[in-house]
Amino acid sequence: MSTASLCKLSGAGLEGGLQGTHCEFNVEMPVREMQPAGGSELSMHIRGPSKAVISSRPIPNGYTVDYFPSEPGEYILTVLCDNDHVPSSPFTVQVKSNPEYKPVGNHLKCSATGPGMKGGIVGKACLFSVDVKDAGQGKLALALTGPSKTELTRSDSSSGYEYQFVPKVAGEYTLKIAFSDKDIPGSPFLIHISETEQELNQQQPSANLNRNQGGAAVQIGVGSGGDPSKCKAYGDGLYKSVALKPTTFYVNCREAGGGGKLHIRMTGPSKTDLVEVEKGSGFQYTTKAPGTYELVLLFNEVHIPGSPFTVIVSEDPNHRGPYSFPNKVKVHGGGLRAGRPSASSTFYVDLADAGAGTLSVEIQGPEEAPIQLGKHDNGQTVVSYVPPVPGEYVIAVKFSNQDISGSPFTVSVQ
Structure with missing residues (x-):
């Protein structure tokens, strides 16, 4: 009898849920004595109107699985154990429309560049741009504070927005840029404004x-x-x-x-x-x-x-x-460094010292890479994924909604 046939699934998430909410179900796996050497691997993926982020956290004798659909409609949920379907897999789940849900974009996909980010001169326009083309839906908010009140003006661009401001007083200004209420990479920025161009050239840019x-x-x-x-x-x-x-x-x-x-x-x-x-x-x-x-x-x-x-x-x-200790989560394995198209890549996550919290793994790349989660005999979580095509993949490993040390990891698949 296969290990997959002995798995037991339960929970409302097997039938569906509400758009923009976390849908959960439990997978009870066979006891260790019934597992093959090295432990069994659990893998799951979901396909439908939107890319639903799926994650899991260990529970006694199994996992609680969570997926987050951002669009309503019919989804196909596949759950495998050791590459075999568990009973009733694949599942057809119905996600209902949620009029109160407002999609949130990815602040990590935003960037700010331009000479105005490095510094400027009193009375002269400082220019910079904010790229949001790959960030999805969300609200961009900017706040500039410093020795004098300075107005930001905005115009549209092909990749986002162009900004400029004219400082009236020299000194250090702080520019905070947030997308969907989260700081973009590097924010808040420190911008040094000088009285003259000569003074500006003598200054070294302040760090963020x-x-x-x-x-x-x-x-x-x-x-x-x-x-x-x-x-x-x-x-x-x-x-x-x-x-x-x-x-x-x-x-x-x-x-x-x-x-x-x-x-x-x-x-x-x-x-x-x-x-x-x-x-x-x-x-x-x-x-x-x-x-x-x-x-x-x-x-x-x-x-x-x-x-x-x-x-x-x-x-x-x-x-x-x-309390939760994300910085005590340990990861290792070649799957965090490189991979090959259509070949399984693996890494390991050690939560022994991490305290209470939820582990989540998300992979972004040229195409969706199904994630497999399993338990190893040493207590660590085994994460396997198969990148379908060459390119650069970004793996975000979080514990209690916080990136662990080193996350996100960039993996080159060739």
């Missing part, structure tokens, strides 16, 4: 405020002069915080002299949001989980007095439920 998995970084200012030993950091946020609570600290480099660049980096058990709240001196971070974090403060690449700081983050007493 940026975030990375398991930590965050902020870089402020330009130049290479000044004395790091004259910088002072103060505030409780240098030493302690509470998970999920915004915490502030301050850095005073006014006595360092000579100009310089302040770089702040925070790493620890979870992703950390780090933002500038007072220009050049006040900073605020929010951690996602308790634990010990390291806060690094560099001035011109040299530690200021006291750096690095050890920050102890305690639990939020009002938080209900376990």
Whole structure:
């Protein structure tokens, strides 16, 4: 008797659901003693009026499968175990129209380019463009803040929009660009405005405020002069915080002299949001989980007095439920680096230290690549996919809706 014939499926998602909502069902797989060596592989794909993102999360003796249809209509849901159909597969599911659903585009497909992103001169137009042609449906929102109120003007282009602004005062401006309420890659951007062209040419572009998995970084200012030993950091946020609570600290480099660049980096058990709240001196971070974090403060690449700081983050007493640690998800395998057309590529996901949360895997490329998820005897999740044609594929691996370290992965299929 095949392993597939012993699988049991249940849940409303086998019959259908509502457009723009998560549809779920459970797959109960045979106990380990009944599985072949190495564990059984579960694979599923769904076809219909729209590309429905499908993912799964482990449960005792199986998986909960989730798919998200963005268009109403009839879909064909196929569920395989060890390449054999489970009972009643393929399923015909009906997705009903949802008048309240508003499709959300992919902010990661947007980009901003142009000379105005690098800097400008007082009184002269700064130009840049935002490319949204591959982002799908969504709302683009821009906000420019700085030493003076500056108006953004917009015109249409073949790939999105062209923008310009005329700064009235020199200094650092912050440009925030969001698509479907999510920052596009690189946002928010720091733009340095100079009084003269000569001054602009002497400046080195400031880095963007940026975030990375398991930590965050902020870089402020330009130049290479000044004395790091004259910088002072103060505030409780240098030493302690509470998970999920915004915490502030301050850095005073006014006595360092000579100009310089302040770089702040925070790493620890979870992703950390780090933002500038007072220009050049006040900073605020929010951690996602308790634990010990390291806060690094560099001035011109040299530690200021006291750096690095050890920050102890305690639990939020009002938080209900376990914490999630996406940065502790581990992945390995050749399927994250390269592949061949019509050949199976595999990688492994280790959730042993990740806490509570949901694993999701999504692949985007020239054509849809069906994803197979299975359990290995060592407890890891086996992810296999078959890219149908050559090209570049992007694999997003998320835990609790957050990219794990290194995600998204770019895979070249040749």
